[in-house]
Amino acid sequence: MGGFPRWLRVFLASCAASLLLSGCWSRNEINDIVVVTAVGIDKQKDQYIVSLQVPISRLLGPAISGGGTNTKLVSDAARTMSETGVTIMEAYRKIQQKIPREIYFTHNRIIVFGEEMAQSGILPVMDFFERYRQPQLASYILVTKGRAADVLSYKPKIESLAGHQFREELTNGSVLAVHAKDFMNALMDDGIEPAAGQVEIISGDARGNSEETGQNLKLPDEKTTIAMLGTAVFKEDKLVGWLDDEETRGLLWIKNEVKSGGVITIAIPETEGGGKISAQLNVCNTKMIPNIGGDEPSLRLRIESHVEIFENSSRLDLSDPQTVEKVEKMMETDALNRIGEVLDKVQKELRADIFGFGDAFYRKYPKVWNHELKKQWDDRFPYLPVQVTAKVKVEGTGLSNKTYRDGVK
Numbered sequence: 042m043g044g045f046p047r048w049l050r051v052f053l054a055s056c057a058a059s060l061l062l063s064g065c066w067s068r069n070e071i072n073d074i075v076v077v078t079a080v081g082i083d084k085q086k087d088q089y090i091v092s093l094q095v096p097i098s099r100l101l102g103p104a105i106s107g108g109g110t111n112t113k114l115v116s117d118a119a120r121t122m123s124e125t126g127v128t129i130m131e132a133y134r135k136i137q138q139k140i141p142r143e144i145y146f147t148h149n150r151i152i153v154f155g156e157e158m159a160q161s162g163i164l165p166v167m168d169f170f171e172r173y174r175q176p177q178l179a180s181y182i183l184v185t186k187g188r189a190a191d192v193l194s195y196k197p198k199i200e201s202l203a204g205h206q207f208r209e210e211l212t213n214g215s216v217l218a219v220h221a222k223d224f225m226n227a228l229m230d231d232g233i234e235p236a237a238g239q240v241e242i243i244s245g246d247a248r249g250n251s252e253e254t255g256q257n258l259k260l261p262d263e264k265t266t267i268a269m270l271g272t273a274v275f276k277e278d279k280l281v282g283w284l285d286d287e288e289t290r291g292l293l294w295i296k297n298e299v300k301s302g303g304v305i306t307i308a309i310p311e312t313e314g315g316g317k318i319s320a321q322l323n324v325c326n327t328k329m330i331p332n333i334g335g336d337e338p339s340l341r342l343r344i345e346s347h348v349e350i351f352e353n354s355s356r357l358d359l360s361d362p363q364t365v366e367k368v369e370k371m372m373e374t375d376a377l378n379r380i381g382e383v384l385d386k387v388q389k390e391l392r393a394d395i396f397g398f399g400d401a402f403y404r405k406y407p408k409v410w411n412h413e414l415k416k417q418w419d420d421r422f423p424y425l426p427v428q429v430t431a432k433v434k435v436e437g438t439g440l441s442n443k444t445y446r447d448g449v450k
Contacts, residue, residue, distance in 0.1 A: 081189030091132035159280035178222035184273035232399025291383035316355030320348035
């Protein structure tokens with residue numbers, strides 16, 4: 042630095058010193074915080090019920106090594122703490138007063154709403170998550186028909202934390218995965234309504250023991266499980282209905298959110314020998330094509346998929362190109378039926394444009410949308426003509442073209 046002016050050397054030295062001094066300033070030590078892995082929001086009359094799932098590190102640690110009592114500890118590796126308040130902030134502060142460490146939301150990835158909370162309108166709650174200094178807009182939004190607190194309190198059988206199990210299921214492409222920021226965008230934008238994944242505890246009740254000593258620990262009831270079952274449909278910020286698992290798959294086709302690795306299964310008619318064929322989706326693309334012509338707007342959905350067959354319990358000979366073509370037509374019909382069912386339910390019954398059809402018209406015809414369609418969309422959407430075409434291409438039939446039934450008389 043000998044060639045630099047003295048004032049520049051002093052300035053650079055001061056900057057370096059300030060960086061060194063500020064390295065540890067105002068940081069949160071791991072021993073001073075409690076990390077939230079999932080948040081549940083319920084409502085009872087005019088009170089919010091906030092539930093926070095937090096891991097217990099000293100119980101998570103031994104479970105990693107496995108064996109004996111350590112395996113049992115994993116069932117109590119988290120605590121769910123709940124409090125009520127007239128606002129989310131008030132309930133959260135009550136929880137904070139109970140524990141000596143600072144509640145840390147930054148790593149939270151799951152927000153679950155109870156049905157009563159969702160029906161009353163979730164905009165005030167989303168406002169808190171958007172404004173709070175530890176943003177959670179990367180979190181997934183889920184809705185349950187029961188109480189969010191019960192879902193968070195469930196003791197999973199495989200994952201150590203319920204929040205981790207939710208996250209794994211949401212990333213496998215078979216359910217609707219919606220981040221808080223995308224939910225907020227759908228809530229605020231014209232031409233699209235919000236939707237979120239549905240989570241439920243099914244087949245009995247989930248029980249656990251809060252003792253930390255390892256004595257009398259109860260593992261989850263073997264008859265219960267927690268699962269993603271469908272989709273919660275919103276009109277503005279209020280829950281208006283549900284889609285089941287089959288209808289959700291049709292929704293994913295329409296929204297072009299079917300990921301590679303998904304499965305399509307068709308039943309072969311008895312006239313063709315019966316049985317089933319399952320194929321893995323390698324490529325799936327959906328194009329949404331709005332059109333304004335004549336007196337009424339219309340929309341076309343064009344679906345193209347490439348699949349590979351991995352299971353065949355029918356008598357169909359997949360080495361025959363004509364048979365494969367017949368299977369392709371059956372898969373196309375299955376896709377059309379599934380999409381037709383969800384279109385009919387969402388348009389005629391729920392009347393909420395969770396597909397984003399209005400947004401598609403806005404993008405292609407912004408002037409017409411702003412001057413005409415935007416004001417009328419709630420009335421037009423239920424009667425919007427939608428034409429669906431599907432093209433399925435079988436790219437492979439696995440390692441064998443034969444079926445086990447070839448050897449059965």
